[in-house]
Amino acid sequence: MLGILAFAAVNTIQATQTFQKQYKAVKARDVSAIHPWMTIHVISHIYDVPENYLYSSLNLKNSSTLDHATLYEIASRKRQPVNQVIHTLQQAISTYRRIHPHSPTPTPTPKARRPLPTPGRTHT
Amino acid sequence: MNVFIIEALQHYGYPALWLIIFVAAVGAPISGNLLLYAAGAFAAFGDFNVFILFPLSVSAAVLGDNLGYYIGHRVGVPLLAWFERQRRFRFITPERLAAGRAYFRRRTGWAIFLTRFLIVVLGGPINFLAGIDDYSYRNFLFWDVSGQLLGAVIPLGLGYAFAESWEEMANILGDFSGLLLALLVALVITAFFVRKIRQNRKARTAAADAGQNGALAPTDPLPLVESQADAGQNGAIAPTDLLPLVESQADAGQNDALPSTEPLSLVESQTGHDSGHLPIPPVGEPS
Numbered sequence: 274m275l276g277i278l279a280f281a282a283v284n285t286i287q288a289t290q291t292f293q294k295q296y297k298a299v300k301a302r303d304v305s306a307i308h309p310w311m312t313i314h315v316i317s318h319i320y321d322v323p324e325n326y327l328y329s330s331l332n333l334k335n336s337s338t339l340d341h342a343t344l345y346e347i348a349s350r351k352r353q354p355v356n357q358v359i360h361t362l363q364q365a366i367s368t369y370r371r372i373h374p375h376s377p378t379p380t381p382t383p384k385a386r387r388p389l390p391t392p393g394r395t396h397t
Numbered sequence: 398m399n400v401f402i403i404e405a406l407q408h409y410g411y412p413a414l415w416l417i418i419f420v421a422a423v424g425a426p427i428s429g430n431l432l433l434y435a436a437g438a439f440a441a442f443g444d445f446n447v448f449i450l451f452p453l454s455v456s457a458a459v460l461g462d463n464l465g466y467y468i469g470h471r472v473g474v475p476l477l478a479w480f481e482r483q484r485r486f487r488f489i490t491p492e493r494l495a496a497g498r499a500y501f502r503r504r505t506g507w508a509i510f511l512t513r514f515l516i517v518v519l520g521g522p523i524n525f526l527a528g529i530d531d532y533s534y535r536n537f538l539f540w541d542v543s544g545q546l547l548g549a550v551i552p553l554g555l556g557y558a559f560a561e562s563w564e565e566m567a568n569i570l571g572d573f574s575g576l577l578l579a580l581l582v583a584l585v586i587t588a589f590f591v592r593k594i595r596q597n598r599k600a601r602t603a604a605a606d607a608g609q610n611g612a613l614a615p616t617d618p619l620p621l622v623e624s625q626a627d628a629g630q631n632g633a634i635a636p637t638d639l640l641p642l643v644e645s646q647a648d649a650g651q652n653d654a655l656p657s658t659e660p661l662s663l664v665e666s667q668t669g670h671d672s673g674h675l676p677i678p679p680v681g682e683p684s
Contacts, residue, residue, distance in 0.1 A: 274579075274582070274583050274586060275583075277579050277582075277583075278576070278579050278580065278583055280579075281572065281575045281576035281578075281579040282576055284572040284575065284576070285569065285572040285573050285575075285576050287572075288565065288568040288569040288571075288572045288573075289569055291565050291568065292559075292562055292565035292566055292568070292569050295561075295562045295565045296559065296561075296562045296565070299561040299562055306561065306562075308564065309400075310399070310400075310403050310435070310564065312407065314442065314443075314444070315439075315442050318442050318443075319561055341407035341408055341444070342407070343400070343403055343404060343407060345400050345403075345404070346404060
C-alpha cells in the first residue's frame with residue numbers, strides 16, 4: 274500500500290515538474306513546446322506566425338478541411354510521423370523569426386478564419 | 398483515445414462534446430474531464446465559447462449521471478437480489494452486503510459530490526450504487542448538480558487559463574486524483590486493521606481479567622464464554638451456554654473447525670463434572 278502511495282505521489286510531483294517545464298517553454302515561446310494536439314491555428318496564435326506561412330512550410334494549402342486538423346491528423350494525411358511534422362514547423366518558425374526579428378506578426382483576425390462546420394459553434 | 402477525443406472535438410464541436418461527456422458520465426471508460434480541459438484550451442484560442450461550453454458540459458454530465466442512477470435502480474436491484482441468492486458467491490453474505498450498504502448510505506451525499514470533480518473515475522460506479530441503494534433522487538440530484546458545477550468549472554477554467562499547457566495540467570490533476578484515491582484506500586484499510594487490533598486487545602484484556610478472578614459462578618458464565626471465545630483460549634468455562642463459544646471458535650478458524658453438530662456432546666461431557674469451572678477438552682477432539 275505504501276508502495277502505491279509513493280508511486281502516486283512521485284507521479285504527481287513529476288507531472289507538476291513537467292507542467293512547469295512546458296509552461297516556461299510556452300512563455301518563452303520556445304518551439305520545443307509544440308505538441309501533436311495543436312492545430313495550425315493554435316501554433317500561429319502562440320508563436321505569432323501567420324497561418325498561411327505555416328501551411329506553406331508543410332506544403333499544404335490552407336483549406337477548410339485543414340482548419341481544425343491537429344498535427345496528428347496532418348501527419349496522418351501526409352503519411353509522415355508526427356514528430357517530423359513538428360520538426361518541420363519548428364524549423365519554419367525559427368526561420369520566420371530570423372527573417373522578421375522585430376516585427377511579430379499579429380494573431381490572425383477572426384475574419385481570417387473560415388466558418389466552422391458544426392452549427393452552434395462560435396466564431397472568433 | 399486522447400487523439401480521438403480531440404479530433405472529434407475539433408471536427409464536430411459542441412455536439413461531440415455533449416455526447417462524449419454524456420457517455421463518460423454514464424460510466425463508459427472515456428475521459429470526459431480531459432475533453433473539458435481541451436475544450437477550455439481551444440476556447441482560449443477562439444475555437445469555442447466558454448459560456449456555451451459550461452452549461453453544455455454540466456447538462457451532459459448531469460443527464461449521464463441520472464441515466465447511471467436509473468440503470469442502477471432498474472437493473473442493479475434485481476442483480477443484487479440475484480447475488481444474494483447465489484451460493485457460489487458465498488463471500489458476499491447478506492450480512493456483509495447489508496453492512497456495506499449501511500456504510501455507503503451514511504456517506505452517499507459526499508461520495509456523489511466528491512466523485513464529480515475530485516475522484517472522477519469513481520463517478521459512474523457511485524451513480525450506479527446510489528441507484529441500487531434507492532438513495533433519495535432529490536438528494537442525488539442536489540449533490541450531483543453541485544458537484545458537476547465544480548466538475549465543469551475546474552477543468553474548463555484551468556484549460557482556459559493554461560491553454561498551451563492544458564495536457565500537462567490535466568495530468569497533474571489526474572495524478573493528484575489517483576493520489577487521493579490511493580490515500581482513501583490506505584485510510585480505509587488502516588481503519589479496518591486498527592479496529593480489528595482494538596477488538597482483539599479488548600478481548601484479551603477481558604480474558605486476562607476473567608483469569609485473575611478465577612472461577613466464575615455457574616450462574617454467570619456468559620461474559621467468560623464470550624471473552625474466551627474472542628481470545629481463543631481454552632480456560633475455565635461454565636457448563637451452560639456453550640454454543641456461542643463453539644460457533645465463534647469455528648468462525649475464527651482456530652483449533653480446527655469444531656463440527657457444528659457436536660456442541661451438545663461437549664456440553665454434556667462438561668456438565669458431568671461437579672466443579673464450577675471446567676476445562677474444555679481440546680476443540681476438535683471427541684469429548
